[in-house]
Amino acid sequence: MYLTFTSPASDIQSIQIGGSTFADADNFDKQTIHVSDNWGSYNAEQFWIEGACVCYSTYRITEECNTLLQCKNYNWLLNFILEGELSIISSDKQTNLLTEGNYYSFHCSLDEKLIKIKQSTKLLTICLTNNFMDKLINKDVLASKLHNMYAPLTTIATGSYLHSRMQPILADMMDQTKPIYIRRILIEAKILEILSIQLHQSEQQKVVEAFSREDINRLEEAKQIISSNLQNPCSLMELARRTGLNDFKLKKGFKSLFGTTVFGYVTNLRMESAYHQLQNGRNVGEVAEMVGYKNAHHFTVAFKRKFGFLPSQVK
Incomplete structure:
Protein backbone atom coordinates (compact mmCIF):
# COMPACT_ATOMS: atom_id res chain seq x y z
CA MET A 1 0.00 0.00 0.00
CA GLN A 205 -27.45 -3.41 10.34
CA LYS A 206 -30.44 -4.89 8.51
CA VAL A 207 -32.43 -4.72 11.72
CA VAL A 208 -31.24 -1.20 12.43
CA GLU A 209 -32.53 -0.03 9.05
CA ALA A 210 -36.05 -0.48 10.42
CA PHE A 211 -35.43 2.52 12.71
CA SER A 212 -35.34 6.17 11.66
CA ARG A 213 -32.23 8.30 11.92
CA GLU A 214 -33.91 10.22 14.77
CA ASP A 215 -34.56 6.97 16.65
CA ILE A 216 -30.93 5.90 16.19
CA ASN A 217 -29.69 9.27 17.48
CA ARG A 218 -31.90 8.88 20.56
CA LEU A 219 -30.60 5.34 21.13
CA GLU A 220 -27.04 6.66 20.91
CA GLU A 221 -28.04 9.31 23.46
CA ALA A 222 -29.39 6.55 25.74
CA LYS A 223 -26.03 4.80 25.50
CA GLN A 224 -24.20 7.99 26.49
CA ILE A 225 -26.54 8.56 29.45
CA ILE A 226 -25.92 5.02 30.70
CA SER A 227 -22.13 5.26 30.43
CA SER A 228 -22.16 8.58 32.34
CA ASN A 229 -24.25 7.27 35.25
CA LEU A 230 -22.87 3.86 36.20
CA GLN A 231 -23.17 4.46 39.94
CA ASN A 232 -26.85 5.45 39.70
CA PRO A 233 -28.19 4.13 36.38
CA CYS A 234 -31.58 5.28 35.14
CA SER A 235 -34.54 2.95 35.15
CA LEU A 236 -35.89 1.96 31.74
CA MET A 237 -38.84 4.31 32.30
CA GLU A 238 -36.55 7.23 33.17
CA LEU A 239 -34.21 6.47 30.25
CA ALA A 240 -37.18 6.36 27.85
CA ARG A 241 -38.46 9.70 29.21
CA ARG A 242 -35.05 11.41 28.89
CA THR A 243 -34.51 10.22 25.31
CA GLY A 244 -38.09 10.63 24.07
CA LEU A 245 -38.38 6.95 23.10
CA ASN A 246 -41.21 4.68 24.05
CA ASP A 247 -40.46 1.56 26.09
CA PHE A 248 -40.72 -0.79 23.08
CA LYS A 249 -38.38 1.20 20.83
CA LEU A 250 -35.87 1.65 23.63
CA LYS A 251 -35.62 -2.07 24.43
CA LYS A 252 -35.87 -3.44 20.89
CA GLY A 253 -33.79 -0.68 19.30
CA PHE A 254 -31.01 -0.87 21.90
CA LYS A 255 -30.67 -4.63 21.45
CA SER A 256 -30.70 -4.32 17.64
CA LEU A 257 -28.24 -1.44 17.46
CA PHE A 258 -25.75 -2.46 20.16
CA GLY A 259 -26.18 -6.23 20.33
CA THR A 260 -27.13 -6.29 24.02
CA THR A 261 -29.96 -5.27 26.33
CA VAL A 262 -29.87 -2.04 28.34
CA PHE A 263 -29.27 -4.08 31.50
CA GLY A 264 -26.57 -6.15 29.78
CA TYR A 265 -24.80 -2.99 28.60
CA VAL A 266 -24.85 -1.49 32.11
CA THR A 267 -23.44 -4.71 33.56
CA ASN A 268 -20.68 -4.99 30.94
CA LEU A 269 -19.58 -1.38 31.51
CA ARG A 270 -19.58 -1.87 35.27
CA MET A 271 -17.54 -5.05 35.06
CA GLU A 272 -14.97 -3.63 32.63
CA SER A 273 -14.57 -0.52 34.80
CA ALA A 274 -14.29 -2.69 37.92
CA TYR A 275 -11.63 -4.90 36.35
CA HIS A 276 -9.42 -1.92 35.51
CA GLN A 277 -9.88 -0.41 38.97
CA LEU A 278 -8.92 -3.72 40.60
CA GLN A 279 -5.83 -3.90 38.38
CA ASN A 280 -4.88 -0.46 39.70
CA GLY A 281 -4.85 -1.79 43.27
CA ARG A 282 -8.23 -0.73 44.68
CA ASN A 283 -9.93 -3.12 47.09
CA VAL A 284 -13.10 -5.06 46.29
CA GLY A 285 -15.45 -3.09 48.57
CA GLU A 286 -14.24 0.24 47.19
CA VAL A 287 -14.60 -0.89 43.57
CA ALA A 288 -18.06 -2.34 44.19
CA GLU A 289 -19.25 1.06 45.41
CA MET A 290 -17.53 2.90 42.55
CA VAL A 291 -19.43 0.91 39.91
CA GLY A 292 -22.80 1.19 41.64
CA TYR A 293 -23.15 -1.91 43.83
CA LYS A 294 -24.37 -1.24 47.38
CA ASN A 295 -23.69 -4.85 48.34
CA ALA A 296 -20.13 -6.15 47.80
CA HIS A 297 -21.40 -9.75 47.72
CA HIS A 298 -23.74 -8.98 44.82
CA PHE A 299 -20.82 -7.36 43.02
CA THR A 300 -18.62 -10.42 43.60
CA VAL A 301 -21.30 -12.75 42.20
CA ALA A 302 -21.76 -10.57 39.08
CA PHE A 303 -18.00 -10.25 38.57
CA LYS A 304 -17.43 -14.01 38.76
CA ARG A 305 -20.32 -14.62 36.36
CA LYS A 306 -18.70 -12.23 33.88
CA PHE A 307 -15.03 -13.25 34.13
CA GLY A 308 -15.08 -16.70 35.71
CA PHE A 309 -12.98 -15.75 38.75
CA LEU A 310 -13.36 -13.67 41.91
CA PRO A 311 -12.49 -9.95 41.95
CA SER A 312 -10.01 -10.62 44.75
CA GLN A 313 -8.03 -12.79 42.28
CA VAL A 314 -7.43 -10.01 39.74
CA LYS A 315 -4.10 -8.92 41.24
Whole structure:
Protein backbone atom coordinates (compact mmCIF):
# COMPACT_ATOMS: atom_id res chain seq x y z
CA MET A 1 0.00 0.00 0.00
CA TYR A 2 1.42 3.38 -0.98
CA LEU A 3 0.70 6.96 0.11
CA THR A 4 1.75 9.76 -2.26
CA PHE A 5 1.64 13.30 -0.80
CA THR A 6 0.80 16.22 -3.08
CA SER A 7 0.32 19.94 -2.42
CA PRO A 8 0.37 22.99 -4.75
CA ALA A 9 3.52 24.38 -3.10
CA SER A 10 5.35 21.11 -2.40
CA ASP A 11 7.18 18.29 -4.09
CA ILE A 12 5.49 14.92 -4.59
CA GLN A 13 6.57 12.40 -1.95
CA SER A 14 5.65 8.72 -1.78
CA ILE A 15 5.89 6.27 1.12
CA GLN A 16 5.05 2.61 1.55
CA ILE A 17 2.72 1.34 4.28
CA GLY A 18 3.58 -2.24 5.21
CA GLY A 19 6.32 -4.32 3.66
CA SER A 20 6.29 -5.64 0.11
CA THR A 21 6.86 -8.99 1.78
CA PHE A 22 5.10 -9.46 5.08
CA ALA A 23 6.63 -10.46 8.35
CA ASP A 24 6.22 -14.18 8.91
CA ALA A 25 4.41 -15.76 11.84
CA ASP A 26 7.52 -15.67 14.04
CA ASN A 27 8.41 -12.01 13.49
CA PHE A 28 7.09 -8.60 14.42
CA ASP A 29 8.51 -5.71 12.43
CA LYS A 30 8.29 -2.03 13.30
CA GLN A 31 9.04 1.06 11.22
CA THR A 32 8.86 4.80 11.92
CA ILE A 33 8.07 7.19 9.04
CA HIS A 34 8.47 10.97 8.83
CA VAL A 35 7.49 13.15 5.86
CA SER A 36 7.52 16.97 5.92
CA ASP A 37 7.08 19.77 3.42
CA ASN A 38 5.36 23.15 3.03
CA TRP A 39 1.94 21.62 3.78
CA GLY A 40 3.09 20.32 7.19
CA SER A 41 4.26 16.91 8.36
CA TYR A 42 3.24 13.26 8.51
CA ASN A 43 4.52 10.89 11.19
CA ALA A 44 3.65 7.22 11.45
CA GLU A 45 4.54 4.12 13.38
CA GLN A 46 3.91 0.84 11.58
CA PHE A 47 3.75 -2.61 13.12
CA TRP A 48 3.73 -5.58 10.76
CA ILE A 49 2.67 -9.12 11.46
CA GLU A 50 1.84 -11.88 9.00
CA GLY A 51 -0.75 -10.47 6.59
CA ALA A 52 -1.53 -7.40 8.71
CA CYS A 53 -0.18 -3.93 9.45
CA VAL A 54 -1.18 -1.52 12.22
CA CYS A 55 -0.35 2.11 11.41
CA TYR A 56 -0.64 4.98 13.91
CA SER A 57 -0.56 8.21 11.85
CA THR A 58 -0.34 11.90 12.75
CA TYR A 59 -0.86 14.71 10.21
CA ARG A 60 0.18 18.22 11.30
CA ILE A 61 -1.24 20.50 8.62
CA THR A 62 -0.42 24.12 7.75
CA GLU A 63 -2.27 23.97 4.41
CA GLU A 64 -4.52 21.46 2.69
CA CYS A 65 -2.72 18.28 1.70
CA ASN A 66 -3.85 15.64 -0.79
CA THR A 67 -2.69 12.05 -0.48
CA LEU A 68 -3.12 9.32 -3.09
CA LEU A 69 -3.76 5.93 -1.54
CA GLN A 70 -2.95 2.88 -3.64
CA CYS A 71 -3.77 -0.54 -2.20
CA LYS A 72 -1.56 -3.29 -3.62
CA ASN A 73 -1.37 -5.87 -0.86
CA TYR A 74 -3.75 -4.61 1.81
CA ASN A 75 -7.40 -4.53 0.74
CA TRP A 76 -9.15 -4.27 4.12
CA LEU A 77 -8.72 -0.97 5.98
CA LEU A 78 -10.12 -0.43 9.49
CA ASN A 79 -9.80 3.28 10.33
CA PHE A 80 -10.26 4.89 13.75
CA ILE A 81 -10.22 8.71 13.77
CA LEU A 82 -8.60 9.76 17.05
CA GLU A 83 -8.50 13.49 16.28
CA GLY A 84 -9.59 15.76 13.40
CA GLU A 85 -11.08 14.49 10.13
CA LEU A 86 -10.27 13.60 6.53
CA SER A 87 -12.11 12.75 3.29
CA ILE A 88 -11.58 9.74 1.04
CA ILE A 89 -12.66 10.10 -2.62
CA SER A 90 -12.66 6.91 -4.68
CA SER A 91 -12.28 6.59 -8.46
CA ASP A 92 -16.08 6.47 -8.89
CA LYS A 93 -16.25 9.93 -7.20
CA GLN A 94 -17.80 8.51 -4.02
CA THR A 95 -16.81 10.72 -1.06
CA ASN A 96 -16.53 9.46 2.52
CA LEU A 97 -15.97 11.95 5.35
CA LEU A 98 -14.16 10.36 8.31
CA THR A 99 -14.67 12.30 11.55
CA GLU A 100 -13.25 12.24 15.07
CA GLY A 101 -14.53 9.56 17.45
CA ASN A 102 -15.76 7.26 14.69
CA TYR A 103 -14.51 4.16 12.91
CA TYR A 104 -14.79 3.33 9.19
CA SER A 105 -13.93 -0.09 7.80
CA PHE A 106 -13.56 -0.50 4.04
CA HIS A 107 -12.73 -3.07 1.42
CA CYS A 108 -10.61 -1.44 -1.30
CA SER A 109 -9.89 -2.38 -4.90
CA LEU A 110 -6.53 -1.71 -6.54
CA ASP A 111 -7.73 1.71 -7.78
CA GLU A 112 -6.22 4.86 -6.32
CA LYS A 113 -8.16 6.81 -3.70
CA LEU A 114 -7.70 10.52 -3.01
CA ILE A 115 -7.40 11.46 0.68
CA LYS A 116 -7.95 15.15 1.43
CA ILE A 117 -6.64 16.46 4.76
CA LYS A 118 -7.59 20.02 5.71
CA GLN A 119 -6.72 19.98 9.41
CA SER A 120 -4.37 18.23 11.80
CA THR A 121 -5.54 14.65 12.23
CA LYS A 122 -4.60 11.49 14.10
CA LEU A 123 -5.80 8.04 13.16
CA LEU A 124 -5.16 4.38 13.76
CA THR A 125 -5.47 2.17 10.68
CA ILE A 126 -5.49 -1.61 10.66
CA CYS A 127 -4.54 -2.90 7.20
CA LEU A 128 -5.35 -6.52 6.33
CA THR A 129 -4.67 -8.62 3.25
CA ASN A 130 -7.29 -10.73 1.50
CA ASN A 131 -5.27 -13.80 2.53
CA PHE A 132 -5.51 -12.79 6.19
CA MET A 133 -9.30 -12.55 5.88
CA ASP A 134 -9.59 -15.77 3.86
CA LYS A 135 -8.00 -17.69 6.72
CA LEU A 136 -10.72 -16.45 9.08
CA ILE A 137 -13.88 -16.37 7.00
CA ASN A 138 -15.23 -18.45 4.14
CA LYS A 139 -14.79 -16.64 0.80
CA ASP A 140 -18.47 -17.05 -0.06
CA VAL A 141 -19.44 -15.31 3.18
CA LEU A 142 -17.02 -12.45 2.45
CA ALA A 143 -18.38 -12.13 -1.09
CA SER A 144 -21.93 -11.85 0.26
CA LYS A 145 -20.79 -9.02 2.54
CA LEU A 146 -19.08 -7.10 -0.25
CA HIS A 147 -21.64 -7.54 -3.04
CA ASN A 148 -18.94 -6.36 -5.46
CA MET A 149 -15.33 -7.38 -4.77
CA TYR A 150 -14.11 -4.96 -7.46
CA ALA A 151 -15.88 -1.80 -6.28
CA PRO A 152 -13.37 1.02 -5.60
CA LEU A 153 -14.47 1.34 -1.97
CA THR A 154 -17.04 -0.72 -0.05
CA THR A 155 -18.06 0.22 3.50
CA ILE A 156 -18.09 -2.82 5.78
CA ALA A 157 -18.89 -1.16 9.10
CA THR A 158 -19.03 2.33 10.57
CA GLY A 159 -20.07 4.01 13.80
CA SER A 160 -18.73 5.56 17.00
CA TYR A 161 -16.05 3.70 18.96
CA LEU A 162 -16.40 6.02 21.98
CA HIS A 163 -17.92 4.42 25.10
CA SER A 164 -17.93 1.07 23.32
CA ARG A 165 -16.01 -2.21 23.64
CA MET A 166 -13.61 -0.96 20.96
CA GLN A 167 -12.30 2.03 22.93
CA PRO A 168 -10.27 0.02 25.52
CA ILE A 169 -9.13 -2.32 22.72
CA LEU A 170 -7.60 0.64 20.86
CA ALA A 171 -5.91 1.82 24.06
CA ASP A 172 -4.35 -1.63 24.49
CA MET A 173 -3.11 -1.64 20.89
CA MET A 174 -1.40 1.73 21.31
CA ASP A 175 0.15 0.87 24.68
CA GLN A 176 3.93 0.81 24.16
CA THR A 177 4.90 -0.24 27.69
CA LYS A 178 4.82 -4.00 27.08
CA PRO A 179 7.77 -6.04 25.73
CA ILE A 180 7.76 -6.39 21.94
CA TYR A 181 6.99 -10.12 21.92
CA ILE A 182 3.94 -9.59 24.13
CA ARG A 183 2.84 -6.67 21.99
CA ARG A 184 2.87 -8.83 18.88
CA ILE A 185 0.51 -11.37 20.47
CA LEU A 186 -1.70 -8.62 21.90
CA ILE A 187 -2.01 -6.75 18.59
CA GLU A 188 -2.99 -9.87 16.65
CA ALA A 189 -5.56 -10.79 19.32
CA LYS A 190 -7.02 -7.27 19.34
CA ILE A 191 -7.30 -7.21 15.53
CA LEU A 192 -9.39 -10.39 15.69
CA GLU A 193 -11.52 -8.95 18.50
CA ILE A 194 -12.24 -5.75 16.57
CA LEU A 195 -13.11 -7.75 13.45
CA SER A 196 -15.57 -9.91 15.38
CA ILE A 197 -17.27 -6.83 16.87
CA GLN A 198 -17.56 -5.02 13.54
CA LEU A 199 -18.80 -8.04 11.58
CA HIS A 200 -21.41 -8.65 14.26
CA GLN A 201 -22.51 -5.04 13.96
CA SER A 202 -22.82 -5.38 10.18
CA GLU A 203 -25.11 -8.38 10.78
CA GLN A 204 -27.29 -6.17 12.96
CA GLN A 205 -27.45 -3.41 10.34
CA LYS A 206 -30.44 -4.89 8.51
CA VAL A 207 -32.43 -4.72 11.72
CA VAL A 208 -31.24 -1.20 12.43
CA GLU A 209 -32.53 -0.03 9.05
CA ALA A 210 -36.05 -0.48 10.42
CA PHE A 211 -35.43 2.52 12.71
CA SER A 212 -35.34 6.17 11.66
CA ARG A 213 -32.23 8.30 11.92
CA GLU A 214 -33.91 10.22 14.77
CA ASP A 215 -34.56 6.97 16.65
CA ILE A 216 -30.93 5.90 16.19
CA ASN A 217 -29.69 9.27 17.48
CA ARG A 218 -31.90 8.88 20.56
CA LEU A 219 -30.60 5.34 21.13
CA GLU A 220 -27.04 6.66 20.91
CA GLU A 221 -28.04 9.31 23.46
CA ALA A 222 -29.39 6.55 25.74
CA LYS A 223 -26.03 4.80 25.50
CA GLN A 224 -24.20 7.99 26.49
CA ILE A 225 -26.54 8.56 29.45
CA ILE A 226 -25.92 5.02 30.70
CA SER A 227 -22.13 5.26 30.43
CA SER A 228 -22.16 8.58 32.34
CA ASN A 229 -24.25 7.27 35.25
CA LEU A 230 -22.87 3.86 36.20
CA GLN A 231 -23.17 4.46 39.94
CA ASN A 232 -26.85 5.45 39.70
CA PRO A 233 -28.19 4.13 36.38
CA CYS A 234 -31.58 5.28 35.14
CA SER A 235 -34.54 2.95 35.15
CA LEU A 236 -35.89 1.96 31.74
CA MET A 237 -38.84 4.31 32.30
CA GLU A 238 -36.55 7.23 33.17
CA LEU A 239 -34.21 6.47 30.25
CA ALA A 240 -37.18 6.36 27.85
CA ARG A 241 -38.46 9.70 29.21
CA ARG A 242 -35.05 11.41 28.89
CA THR A 243 -34.51 10.22 25.31
CA GLY A 244 -38.09 10.63 24.07
CA LEU A 245 -38.38 6.95 23.10
CA ASN A 246 -41.21 4.68 24.05
CA ASP A 247 -40.46 1.56 26.09
CA PHE A 248 -40.72 -0.79 23.08
CA LYS A 249 -38.38 1.20 20.83
CA LEU A 250 -35.87 1.65 23.63
CA LYS A 251 -35.62 -2.07 24.43
CA LYS A 252 -35.87 -3.44 20.89
CA GLY A 253 -33.79 -0.68 19.30
CA PHE A 254 -31.01 -0.87 21.90
CA LYS A 255 -30.67 -4.63 21.45
CA SER A 256 -30.70 -4.32 17.64
CA LEU A 257 -28.24 -1.44 17.46
CA PHE A 258 -25.75 -2.46 20.16
CA GLY A 259 -26.18 -6.23 20.33
CA THR A 260 -27.13 -6.29 24.02
CA THR A 261 -29.96 -5.27 26.33
CA VAL A 262 -29.87 -2.04 28.34
CA PHE A 263 -29.27 -4.08 31.50
CA GLY A 264 -26.57 -6.15 29.78
CA TYR A 265 -24.80 -2.99 28.60
CA VAL A 266 -24.85 -1.49 32.11
CA THR A 267 -23.44 -4.71 33.56
CA ASN A 268 -20.68 -4.99 30.94
CA LEU A 269 -19.58 -1.38 31.51
CA ARG A 270 -19.58 -1.87 35.27
CA MET A 271 -17.54 -5.05 35.06
CA GLU A 272 -14.97 -3.63 32.63
CA SER A 273 -14.57 -0.52 34.80
CA ALA A 274 -14.29 -2.69 37.92
CA TYR A 275 -11.63 -4.90 36.35
CA HIS A 276 -9.42 -1.92 35.51
CA GLN A 277 -9.88 -0.41 38.97
CA LEU A 278 -8.92 -3.72 40.60
CA GLN A 279 -5.83 -3.90 38.38
CA ASN A 280 -4.88 -0.46 39.70
CA GLY A 281 -4.85 -1.79 43.27
CA ARG A 282 -8.23 -0.73 44.68
CA ASN A 283 -9.93 -3.12 47.09
CA VAL A 284 -13.10 -5.06 46.29
CA GLY A 285 -15.45 -3.09 48.57
CA GLU A 286 -14.24 0.24 47.19
CA VAL A 287 -14.60 -0.89 43.57
CA ALA A 288 -18.06 -2.34 44.19
CA GLU A 289 -19.25 1.06 45.41
CA MET A 290 -17.53 2.90 42.55
CA VAL A 291 -19.43 0.91 39.91
CA GLY A 292 -22.80 1.19 41.64
CA TYR A 293 -23.15 -1.91 43.83
CA LYS A 294 -24.37 -1.24 47.38
CA ASN A 295 -23.69 -4.85 48.34
CA ALA A 296 -20.13 -6.15 47.80
CA HIS A 297 -21.40 -9.75 47.72
CA HIS A 298 -23.74 -8.98 44.82
CA PHE A 299 -20.82 -7.36 43.02
CA THR A 300 -18.62 -10.42 43.60
CA VAL A 301 -21.30 -12.75 42.20
CA ALA A 302 -21.76 -10.57 39.08
CA PHE A 303 -18.00 -10.25 38.57
CA LYS A 304 -17.43 -14.01 38.76
CA ARG A 305 -20.32 -14.62 36.36
CA LYS A 306 -18.70 -12.23 33.88
CA PHE A 307 -15.03 -13.25 34.13
CA GLY A 308 -15.08 -16.70 35.71
CA PHE A 309 -12.98 -15.75 38.75
CA LEU A 310 -13.36 -13.67 41.91
CA PRO A 311 -12.49 -9.95 41.95
CA SER A 312 -10.01 -10.62 44.75
CA GLN A 313 -8.03 -12.79 42.28
CA VAL A 314 -7.43 -10.01 39.74
CA LYS A 315 -4.10 -8.92 41.24
